[in-house]
Amino acid sequence: MPTEPSPAATDARAAVAAALRDVPHVPGAPKPDPVLIADDVRRMFGGVNAVDVDHVEVQRGAITALIGPNGAGKTTFFNLLTGFDKPNSGKWTFDGRSLGGVAAARVARAGMVRTFQLTKALNRMTVMENMRLGATAQPGENLFAALVPAVWRPREKAITEQAEELLARFKLDTKRDDFAGSLSGGQRKLLEMARALMAKPQMIMLDEPMAGVNPALTQSLLGHIQALRDDGTTVLFVEHDMHMVRHISDWVIVMTEGRIVAEGPPDSVMNNPAVIDAYLGAHHDTDLGDDALLDDAVLEQLRTEDEEAR
Amino acid sequence: MDWTRILTNVAGEFFAPTTAAYALAAIGLNIHFGLTGLLNMGQAGFMLLGAYGFAIATIAGWPLWAAVLIAIAAATIFALILGIPTLKLRGDYLAIVTIAAAEIVRLVGRSTALTELTGASSGLRGNQYKDTFQDASPFDDGTWALGPFEYAVNASNSWWIRIVGWLVVALACLLVWLLIRSPWGRVLKGIREDEDAVRSLGKNVYSYKMQALVLGGVIGSLAGILYVLPRAVQPDSMGRSMTFFIWTILLLGGAATVFGPVLGSIIFWAVLAVVKLTLRDVVPTTILRSEQIEQFGWIIVGVALMVLIIFRPQGILGDKKELAINAH
Ligand SMILES: Nc1ncnc2c1ncn2[C@@H]1O[C@H](COP(=O)(O)OP(=O)(O)O)[C@@H](O)[C@H]1O
Numbered sequence: 001m002p003t004e005p006s007p008a009a010t011d012a013r014a015a016v017a018a019a020l021r022d023v024p025h026v027p028g029a030p031k032p033d034p035v036l037i038a039d040d041v042r043r044m045f046g047g048v049n050a051v052d053v054d055h056v057e058v059q060r061g062a063i064t065a066l067i068g069p070n071g072a073g074k075t076t077f078f079n080l081l082t083g084f085d086k087p088n089s090g091k092w093t094f095d096g097r098s099l100g101g102v103a104a105a106r107v108a109r110a111g112m113v114r115t116f117q118l119t120k121a122l123n124r125m126t127v128m129e130n131m132r133l134g135a136t137a138q139p140g141e142n143l144f145a146a147l148v149p150a151v152w153r154p155r156e157k158a159i160t161e162q163a164e165e166l167l168a169r170f171k172l173d174t175k176r177d178d179f180a181g182s183l184s185g186g187q188r189k190l191l192e193m194a195r196a197l198m199a200k201p202q203m204i205m206l207d208e209p210m211a212g213v214n215p216a217l218t219q220s221l222l223g224h225i226q227a228l229r230d231d232g233t234t235v236l237f238v239e240h241d242m243h244m245v246r247h248i249s250d251w252v253i254v255m256t257e258g259r260i261v262a263e264g265p266p267d268s269v270m271n272n273p274a275v276i277d278a279y280l281g282a283h284h285d286t287d288l289g290d291d292a293l294l295d296d297a298v299l300e301q302l303r304t305e306d307e308e309a310r
Numbered sequence: 311m312d313w314t315r316i317l318t319n320v321a322g323e324f325f326a327p328t329t330a331a332y333a334l335a336a337i338g339l340n341i342h343f344g345l346t347g348l349l350n351m352g353q354a355g356f357m358l359l360g361a362y363g364f365a366i367a368t369i370a371g372w373p374l375w376a377a378v379l380i381a382i383a384a385a386t387i388f389a390l391i392l393g394i395p396t397l398k399l400r401g402d403y404l405a406i407v408t409i410a411a412a413e414i415v416r417l418v419g420r421s422t423a424l425t426e427l428t429g430a431s432s433g434l435r436g437n438q439y440k441d442t443f444q445d446a447s448p449f450d451d452g453t454w455a456l457g458p459f460e461y462a463v464n465a466s467n468s469w470w471i472r473i474v475g476w477l478v479v480a481l482a483c484l485l486v487w488l489l490i491r492s493p494w495g496r497v498l499k500g501i502r503e504d505e506d507a508v509r510s511l512g513k514n515v516y517s518y519k520m521q522a523l524v525l526g527g528v529i530g531s532l533a534g535i536l537y538v539l540p541r542a543v544q545p546d547s548m549g550r551s552m553t554f555f556i557w558t559i560l561l562l563g564g565a566a567t568v569f570g571p572v573l574g575s576i577i578f579w580a581v582l583a584v585v586k587l588t589l590r591d592v593v594p595t596t597i598l599r600s601e602q603i604e605q606f607g608w609i610i611v612g613v614a615l616m617v618l619i620i621f622r623p624q625g626i627l628g629d630k631k632e633l634a635i636n637a638h
């Protein structure tokens with residue numbers, strides 16, 4: 001059920017749009033208030049340049065979509081930025097801090113938290129335990145403090161409340177005590193995103209958050225992502241669903257063969273013939289941003305998943 | 311056949327010092343494997359190192375507490391040496407390195423180069439290092455009987471070693487019980503399942519794995535002290551087969567449970583005693599000599615482990631439901 005955007009939401013969106021109004025629609029365009037700046041990031045896999053980004057900036061507080069055909073290097077780029085892979089060259093800063101070569105856990109603690117294209121819900125832990133693991137500043141995660149429950153119980157209580165709130169928002173509250181492995185693929189995606197939010201990150205990076213999520217839930221998921229922006233969180237996400245990209249993103253970055261080939265607000269990018277060529281290939285005459293991209297086969301798959309989940 | 315004698319002997323195994331030592335070693339391994347997913351294939355190496363550390367320090371004239379600290383320090387350093395190069399790599403590397411390192415400890419211990427310290431292959435006699443422990447007993451010397459169980463109060467295979475041994479086991483169980491329920495244990499559980507997921511949530515996976523390796527290894531070294539107190543330090547009796555028994559005990563009782571290692575150790579040694587004592591009574595020595603019965607007992611252990619893994623992979627106390635969830 002689509003909800004009317006609150007005044008705060010429209011304000012936030014308008015403010016981001018205003019900030020990005022004068023940014024030129026070219027690859028590597030400088031942003032007025034970038035939270036992430038990357039330079040000369042390259043990653044080769046056996047002679048193939050999986051990522052070859054000269055310069056890119058991500059505007060603070062905006063929802064930026066990273067799109068491009070399969071194999072464009074989006075996931076690899078995510079892995080590099082978050083310390084899960086090492087580049088052959090390149091440097092980048094997040095919120096003014098240089099994060100090149102920094103270990104994944106430290107990147108997350110710096111405020112840049114990511115999810116995975118292949119969901120990494122911890123299947124043998126309950127939904128609630130997954131959520132609690134995402135929290136920060138739990139003194140009980142220290143070996144010695146762990147032995148004295150009085151030290152960590154108060155924080156645990158606060159974490160649990162925060163987790164319950166998020167689970168309710170993502171409609172997973174009824175699954176609280178189920179093993180994560182018993183959820184449907186789409187629900188596990190939601191859980192992974194909710195878990196990432198437990199850390200209250202400054203920037204969240206979502207790798208295909210909608211893949212496999214039940215269509216009935218996508219609408220509310222879109223709402224959650226917009227709510228994040230309204231709270232001041234920067235969102236960078238990879239997505240194939242053009243409808244979603246057009247609907248919620250403030251800025252779109254297009255990647256093909258490791259390089260950034262176009263940038264701009266969704267309307268401008270999706271009408272760019274070069275993008276249509278590069279990105280859609282065979283679907284040349286499809287109207288980008290049309291639900292038709294969710295073809296019947298996909299919808300059917302989503303429905304079966306939804307049924308399995310019940 | 312003398313059933314009373316067999317049953318008494320078997321019941322004696324329930325609380326024998328060796329049973330406590332193996333239970334403690336399995337508790338250490340449980341922190342490695344059950345809680346964290348670390349494949350330590352050299353727990354006997356930690357035990358042997360603890361035994362040497364304790365015995366050599368005591369022989370050198372150090373007091374009891376200092377000798378125990380030496381054993382703990384030796385296990386800590388050993389764990390760090392094993393962990394630093396391997397814990398960033400895939401799990402199998404730790405397995406290979408621990409097998410090799412435990413063998414190296416044993417081979418160095420039995421080599422003639424260090425005869426003055428370790429006694430080489432003949433080891434260290436118990437009488438050389440037992441005194442500080444026995445002197446720490448608050449009880450008067452003598453023997454004491456509880457029903458059919460009669461042991462010396464303080465000397466060697468005594469009531470004193472049983473009391474201390476099972477007290478240490480109880481404390482280790484309490485430790486694991488507290489840790490499993492804590493946020494620290496939760497991080498380990500996450501690591502056991504998917505390291506990258508835990509990394510993406512900002513936890514230093516390497517540091518947690520190292521903590522688990524050291525903690526489980528230190529508990530192993532204490533088990534080594536318990537093991538050698540009623541006997542001698544014999545490097546060749548603390549090799550690969552000892553590690554194999556500890557694994558059997560852990561899997562039998564149930565990995566990732568609090569009391570699994572204790573139950574596993576009790577059942578392991580009791581069943582072994584039943585088999586050996588019965589065979590000795592029933593089978594004439596013309597068919598199976600007593601050392602063959604010994605070996606036959608170990609064959610039974612191997613078969614039992616295979617049957618267990620096939621039919622009850624989660625062990626006696628393990629959670630079937632949890633194991634049934636496969637990684638999607
Ligand atoms: N670990 C790897 N080893 C070798 N090649 C890889 C590896 N990961 C990705 N690639 C290659 O890098 C390119 C980019 O892949 P990826 O980043 O997954 O693309 P996307 O997420 O945009 O679909 C692809 O050609 C892929 O085959």
Ligand SMILES: [Mg+2]
Pocket residue numbers: 074075076117
């Ligand atoms: Mg991808």
